[in-house]
Amino acid sequence: MKKKITSRSAFMLSSVSIAVLTLVNQVQAEEIQKVEVTGSSIRRLATEASLPVTMVTGEELEKRGMTTLADLMMALPESASLAPSNAGSGTNINLRGLGVNRTLVLLNGRRLANEAIADGYANLDVIPMSAIARVEILRDGASSIYGSDAIGGVVNFITKRTFEGKTISAQLVQPQKNGGADEQRISGTVGFGNLAQDGWNWYATVDAHRRSRLAASDRAELSTNDILTSIGRAPALGSGGYSMPANFTTATNKNAQNPYYASGCQSPYxxxxxxxxxILNDAAYGSALYGNEQVTFYTKFTKRFNEDHTLTVDYMRGQEYILGTKNPTTSLAANGVTAQLPSTSKWYPGGSGGVPAVAGLKGEPLTVTWSVADLGLATTKDKQVNQRIAVNDEGRIASWDYKLGFVYGHSLRENYYDSGYVSGADLLKGISNGTLNPFGLQDSAGLAYLKSISVDGALNRHSVSTFTGVDLTVSRELSNLAGGPMMLALGTDYHRDTTEDQKTDITNIATYAGASPSFAKSSRNVAAAYAELEVPLTKELNLNFAVRDDHFSDFGNTINPKASFRYQPTKELMFRGSANTGFRAPTLFDRYGYRLPGATTKTAAKWDDPVQCPGGTPGVAGTGKALPGLVASTVCNVTLPKQTGSNADLQPEKSKGYTFGLVVEPLKNLTVSADYWHIEMTDMLANLPEQVYFTNPQKYADLFVRNADGSLAFIKNVTMNLGGQKASGIDVSLAYAFPKTSVGNFKVKLDGTYLTQFDNQLEKDSPYISNIGRFGAASNGTTSSMPIITFRWKHTLSFAWDRGDWASQLTQNFNTGYHDQNLVAPEYFRDIESYSIWNWTVNYRGFKNMAISAGISNLLNARPPVTNHNAYTYGYLSSAASPVGRALNVRVSYDF
Structure with missing residues (x-):
């Protein structure tokens, strides 16, 4: 029997806007509570929500064997998130493929301090999984409650309200195939006090996770010569460049040579x-999966003074280490000086060092392009520490409900040269004075010299961002309408963002790092007022109106409204919809970050310089021919200098969007929903994708900045206001609980997203280019050099069974195929295959105080799809598929 819902329980407002969906009561009767739904400040039944919200509980994360929030973000159909990379930014989420800067991440309804460098998105790795009660994803964008910058949607991580007792859990992931990528996770939680009986509760949890690096050589079967050759990317097609033994040129002969070519070069380097x-053997050095470590801590204290007054204080600290890897240090020019090997060096070809002689040499100095194999991989350690304290006071004064909150967040990110980095100038000196051998491994004197010029352990970047905010929301009933009480919510909030980013002087010394000293510091204040009105015209029709007025200290005022409706003519059928506008200012990094006059990095892929290596097929590296007198390996089929950084001319982008959907219950225990969504943006803030420059170099010639001698100084790739973007699709959900049987209870659930449009406009008034199921013109911005992946269809399908102490779940994550880049030759035109991963878990709770879960990830050992897109070094879709293969997953929990 259902309990009657009182007026008091039916209405409670909060700017925190924590969405708490229907809770299952383990008593004889099911209790239905009025709750706050993500995207609104007004409490209502979860089934009454007019906005589309996806919810995943913490228990579901455990049942599916997930070890990190990256597992969840990659599986969500509405997310186009990329697998975390070596970039060091950690895990972020990209709802609708619109960019991580357009997805708003909340913890208990309030913001965190963003990742410290870009300051436009949150690193999810710092959020403690063991504290999570549920994750809710508002699939409708531009929230008038949380912020008009949530163009792609809102992800709200909600922690447990209270916890009593003591529990510890340990989890292990062990791949079937030898190598890295093994994972270990351990967590412990302790809590005291019963909120209902004692009037208070306090709990704390610590969660630690570690994953080892997976080398590309550990999954060599994914990048064999046969596979790469079949897609037109045979490793032997490359020439020159940095390698060990070094290639060389002379002042009179610009064709690169190698004294060890005839003997097969030197394996495995x-x-x-x-x-x-x-050429460098990428398979010997590359990382298929980076290594990282996470330690998170979360504590919450709740004090209930009376029925109408509760105070909550919580604190979070998340720390992560990410080990990024690059190919070994090279003899990159330092201060304009190239690596010169004189004939006096014993390592000169044909000299006393044993390096084979090369016909035609007459003792002239050699310019060597050397990869220092003795140093091994160049590894950086990226450290992130994100802390947040939040105070929430809620209660009731007279006829008004209120919530008053304060939050302070501090995000630190530091990057260190961990191993394999040396002084560039001293490296060149060691070559010229004969101490170092660029054509082989070092003798004892060479090793000692490399050690003496090491800069390992040095801090090369220090970045801090902060978020300080206060908010107040009040609400009350206004009058009774035919459908129930009309409700009003009024709120205001104020927050201040600050950033500080410094690249230290050591970057001038470690020239291989491809960075230069820089410093930037900026801040922004945002004050907002918002209102929400709930209008239940009839028992069948409910309307909701909201509006938000933001004032930015650097961009002035913007007003963004939102309206939604819910119409339920029968118990079995409900219609819902919404419309909104959005406004997103450039991030502090994009507008006020570092600006350097020259190149700051290299392109992610290899290209032909369209001026100095002309004549090839546009966008197809290795098809051009170097101009006379130029070294082909420096201008053809090579990574080219690129300038990134801030752009002081950036202006805000704007959006508008709407949703329309229905929820149907045609049968008992069967629920089906479909929601159409559409989002349009103008003045889109993004970086031009690399391939755009090279497929149409004449159009973008002004972005190829050249030196006086015609050589390429850099490609200008700072964030710009581009044209527009249009995205739309249909979210589909199906859930069915089969009638109970003697062998247990069976459930099936499907969540999927079908894209109907994903178009990009590179400049205003230019044609829109489709990006659905193909590599188009969309860019991920500053977070990744990988292209956005926009699958036509993506779904999660699960089959669940339980009986007594036993439970099991089989889950499929699926996406459709993709049209490949195909910038090679007509005979290599192909499509990327669809990708399907099955995960199986079994759970048992029959032991006293203990729960055991075991499963197999990637049950069928599916291989990542092959691609010839030149951003993927190993020839498979690493940003959207896992190279790990089948793995055993075991988790044990014990309650004290």
């Missing part, structure tokens, strides 16, 4: 390339 050169 290099392989034979084209034109008498050796």
């Amino acid at each position: 290099s392989i034979q390339g084209a034109k008498n050169t050796c």
